[in-house]
Amino acid sequence: MSTIKEIAARVGVSVATVSRALNNYPDVSAKTRSRILKVAEEMRYYPNASAQNLVTSKTFTVGVFFSPADGSGLRHPFVGHVLTIFSAEIGRQGYDILWFTNRKTPFDHYGIIERIQHRSVDGLLLIGQPEGAWEEILSADVPVVAIDFVISGHRVGSVTSDNRRAMQDLVLTLTEQGYRQFAYLHGPLAVPPAMERLQGFYAGMAACQMIVHPEWVAFADFTMADGYAATKAIIAGPNRPEVICCASDMTAIGALKAIREAGLLVPQDISVVGFDDVEAAVQVFPNLTTVRQPKEQMGRLAAEVLYSMMSAPSRDTPHHYVLPTELIVRQSTRSQSAENMSRVGPSDPMADSPQALKFDTI
Amino acid sequence: MSTIKEIAARVGVSVATVSRALNNYPDVSAKTRSRILKVAEEMRYYPNASAQNLVTSKTFTVGVFFSPADGSGLRHPFVGHVLTIFSAEIGRQGYDILWFTNRKTPFDHYGIIERIQHRSVDGLLLIGQPEGAWEEILSADVPVVAIDFVISGHRVGSVTSDNRRAMQDLVLTLTEQGYRQFAYLHGPLAVPPAMERLQGFYAGMAACQMIVHPEWVAFADFTMADGYAATKAIIAGPNRPEVICCASDMTAIGALKAIREAGLLVPQDISVVGFDDVEAAVQVFPNLTTVRQPKEQMGRLAAEVLYSMMSAPSRDTPHHYVLPTELIVRQSTRSQSAENMSRVGPSDPMADSPQALKFDTI
DNA sequence: CCTCAGGCCGTAAACGTTTTCGGCGCGCTG
DNA sequence: CAGCGCGCCGAAAACGTTTACGGCCTGAGG
Numbered sequence: 001m002s003t004i005k006e007i008a009a010r011v012g013v014s015v016a017t018v019s020r021a022l023n024n025y026p027d028v029s030a031k032t033r034s035r036i037l038k039v040a041e042e043m044r045y046y047p048n049a050s051a052q053n054l055v056t057s058k059t060f061t062v063g064v065f066f067s068p069a070d071g072s073g074l075r076h077p078f079v080g081h082v083l084t085i086f087s088a089e090i091g092r093q094g095y096d097i098l099w100f101t102n103r104k105t106p107f108d109h110y111g112i113i114e115r116i117q118h119r120s121v122d123g124l125l126l127i128g129q130p131e132g133a134w135e136e137i138l139s140a141d142v143p144v145v146a147i148d149f150v151i152s153g154h155r156v157g158s159v160t161s162d163n164r165r166a167m168q169d170l171v172l173t174l175t176e177q178g179y180r181q182f183a184y185l186h187g188p189l190a191v192p193p194a195m196e197r198l199q200g201f202y203a204g205m206a207a208c209q210m211i212v213h214p215e216w217v218a219f220a221d222f223t224m225a226d227g228y229a230a231t232k233a234i235i236a237g238p239n240r241p242e243v244i245c246c247a248s249d250m251t252a253i254g255a256l257k258a259i260r261e262a263g264l265l266v267p268q269d270i271s272v273v274g275f276d277d278v279e280a281a282v283q284v285f286p287n288l289t290t291v292r293q294p295k296e297q298m299g300r301l302a303a304e305v306l307y308s309m310m311s312a313p314s315r316d317t318p319h320h321y322v323l324p325t326e327l328i329v330r331q332s333t334r335s336q337s338a339e340n341m342s343r344v345g346p347s348d349p350m351a352d353s354p355q356a357l358k359f360d361t362i
Numbered sequence: 363m364s365t366i367k368e369i370a371a372r373v374g375v376s377v378a379t380v381s382r383a384l385n386n387y388p389d390v391s392a393k394t395r396s397r398i399l400k401v402a403e404e405m406r407y408y409p410n411a412s413a414q415n416l417v418t419s420k421t422f423t424v425g426v427f428f429s430p431a432d433g434s435g436l437r438h439p440f441v442g443h444v445l446t447i448f449s450a451e452i453g454r455q456g457y458d459i460l461w462f463t464n465r466k467t468p469f470d471h472y473g474i475i476e477r478i479q480h481r482s483v484d485g486l487l488l489i490g491q492p493e494g495a496w497e498e499i500l501s502a503d504v505p506v507v508a509i510d511f512v513i514s515g516h517r518v519g520s521v522t523s524d525n526r527r528a529m530q531d532l533v534l535t536l537t538e539q540g541y542r543q544f545a546y547l548h549g550p551l552a553v554p555p556a557m558e559r560l561q562g563f564y565a566g567m568a569a570c571q572m573i574v575h576p577e578w579v580a581f582a583d584f585t586m587a588d589g590y591a592a593t594k595a596i597i598a599g600p601n602r603p604e605v606i607c608c609a610s611d612m613t614a615i616g617a618l619k620a621i622r623e624a625g626l627l628v629p630q631d632i633s634v635v636g637f638d639d640v641e642a643a644v645q646v647f648p649n650l651t652t653v654r655q656p657k658e659q660m661g662r663l664a665a666e667v668l669y670s671m672m673s674a675p676s677r678d679t680p681h682h683y684v685l686p687t688e689l690i691v692r693q694s695t696r697s698q699s700a701e702n703m704s705r706v707g708p709s710d711p712m713a714d715s716p717q718a719l720k721f722d723t724i
Numbered sequence: 725c726c727t728c729a730g731g732c733c734g735t736a737a738a739c740g741t742t743t744t745c746g747g748c749g750c751g752c753t754g
Numbered sequence: 755c756a757g758c759g760c761g762c763c764g765a766a767a768a769c770g771t772t773t774a775c776g777g778c779c780t781g782a783g784g
Binding site: 001044046047048049050051053054059061066068073074075077080081083084087088090091092094095096097098099100101102103114115117118119120223224225228253254256257260279280283284285 | 363406408409410411412413415416421423428430435436437439442443445446449450452453454456457458459460461462463464465476477479480481482585586587590615616618619622641642645646647
């Protein structure tokens with residue numbers, strides 16, 4: 001409410017001096033500085049961010065978009081978790097976060113880059129976005145950090161899990177444990193991690209020289225309801241997979257329900273493994289075997305690389321982190337021993353299925 | 363990047379005319395307007411929000427704070443859900459959302475109202491905040507809407523569930539069904555809905571002339587882990603409640619796990635009821651009986667009242683909605699029939715417990 | 725032909741800062 | 755005593771808009 005001008009008038013100095021005092025410039029005497037600070041304090045002065053931005057072209061604001069989709073947006077626990085970490089980390093550098101609401105209505109004539117420029121954010125966070133067309137964002141010429149997928153360009157960093165590798169290793173491990181019949185529930189393929197995990201799945205299957213049954217790889221949004229529906233369809237078929245791998249813990253939790261309702265047991269009849277290791281993974285029954293993403297680390301690193309780009313605007317050394325994951329085996333998967341795997345033999349009941357996919361066909 | 367001045371120079375008019383054309387003012391001829399619009403288009407012009415804000419003192423931004431606590435912040439599904447709705451609704455009015463990061467560090471010397479004024483948001487959304495001291499926010503003199511708790515003041519609206527009533531009705535209903543031994547897991551009492559629900563619980567117990575066993579009312583943050591720990595402690599005791607009422611579905615899901623691990627069955631041995639009706643309620647086993655909050659409606663209404671306050675700044679008729687809830691009975695609670703309630707008799711094993719609470723002692 | 729209304733547009737102030745440039749006055753050195 | 759440096763501060767421009775005010779010009783009515 002009160003301005004720098006009012007302070008100046010009251011102290012009897014010029015606005016320039018007030019500004020200098022407030023910003024800890026050296027060339028103002030100790031006594032006038034203290035007088036100014038006292039008056040500013042008692043007038044409850046706070047600078048106007050818009051005015052500051054206008055002249056310094058710095059907003060101390062980083063923008064973020066969310067997908068409106070339930071499975072990929074704010075409502076997914078993974079997103080909420082790393083976002084919380086990111087917020088705390090970037091907050092301690094003095095930044096706030098501008099959440100660009102999605103405009104579905106023809107209210108505004110602005111596109112996405114226009115809105116970025118309009119608000120003149122100092123940086124941009126990309127997370128959980130299936131919207132595609134993110135390349136156009138690079139034309140906005142603002143530092144960008146992407147979580148969970150990598151885009152390259154000028155002043156663009158990223159931090160992701162090694163999704164492909166994680167999934168590939170998972171099927172190797174599972175194969176070693178005797179699993180042969182795999183189902184896979186992938187997420188929306190427009191979102192990069194979903195695609196990478198699917199590719200990892202195919203790669204793993206190929207490496208083990210195993211056959212992918214196309215009717216067992218199905219789409220399920222990163223959502224419990226979708227996971228439920230998809231596995232319900234799968235286990236209604238003539239044959240059943242031994243394990244259902246899911247691209248998200250949410251999907252896996254839905255799968256658990258479908259299996260349970262069918263009167264089957266996890267992991268005795270069907271195993272389930274998820275992805276992310278969300279908080280709920282240890283709460284459901286049976287506890288989810290899952291591949292853990294380092295969520296805290298991802299949030300922290302993202303804040304770090306974005307901050308470094310924002311504070312050193314000209315330097316062009318973006319960082320790209322791809323972090324290792326960790327397989328957390330819990331109860332939804334059978335243990336190492338193979339004695340109760342007797343049903344699985346070398347004779348694959350669907351081995352000659354003509355639709356069988358190899359990895360390179362994808 | 364390009365400014366109004368450049369457009370003016372290129373078209374050969376003054377900046378005032380450009381501004382008028384861009385803002386659809388009537389007093390500019392059709393031909394100059396179309397010329398201006400065309401040039402603006404091809405120069406990829408977008409106005410600078412800071413400059414606009416400086417002169418109009420309107421930012422088209424609503425601020426929101428989140429609790430850093432896991433149970434009450436962004437990571438709670440309830441918060442994420444209504445926030446998503448709110449965002450979409452307020453977004454269609456042209457607003458974006460400024461997420462004030464919490465500064466735990468001594469980085470900035472600004473308090474909370476200072477930061478609000480600094481950013482000069484047009485409105486404020488309060489949700490899931492246990493931070494107390496929200497009264498001071500009213501001194502910021504900005505329209506405020508609170509979700510899930512009611513604060514009163516000038517230009518302050520609110521939308522909440524009828525928490526007290528909901529919980530009271532719940533124990534009445536449960537009592538009618540034969541339940542006698544109640545446990546209650548309240549949330550952090552600093553957050554209003556937790557307190558209201560607790561009061562409703564006591565009121566219901568009092569109305570039914572039932573005894574509250576103090577060792578069965580325990581604190582649990584709105585989190586699964588806390589619900590697990592709290593019920594684990596409760597069922598380890600010498601006696602066991604028949605039903606555990608939880609102030610949140612998260613807590614209830616944790617309770618489910620603790621009961622399961624103790625080798626007990628839900629609802630045969632112990633019933634569980636939650637609050638919120640989050641997405642996971644129908645995914646866990648057994649499906650949660652819970653009292654549903656009208657999340658979509660809450661998000662929509664909050665956006666509505668905030669928008670009306672922001673667009674009619676002077677009018678002083680804040681709206682306070684308190685919405686009815688709905689009891690959704692599913693599997694975690696026994697059905698109407700009382701034949702299997704034989705264990706519950708008029709003789710209360712703890713009836714003479716000296717620590718027994720009445721409602722008015724709280 | 726004169727006047728007046730009204731459509732269209734330009735000038736300039738204003739919003740609240742930051743920052744450059746320069747100036748005053750003091751003390752020190754030669 | 756002259757000159758110089760330096761600490762401290764003010765004047766003013768600049769950032770990109772909006773908007774009040776006033777002026778010109780055209781056309782219509784008397």
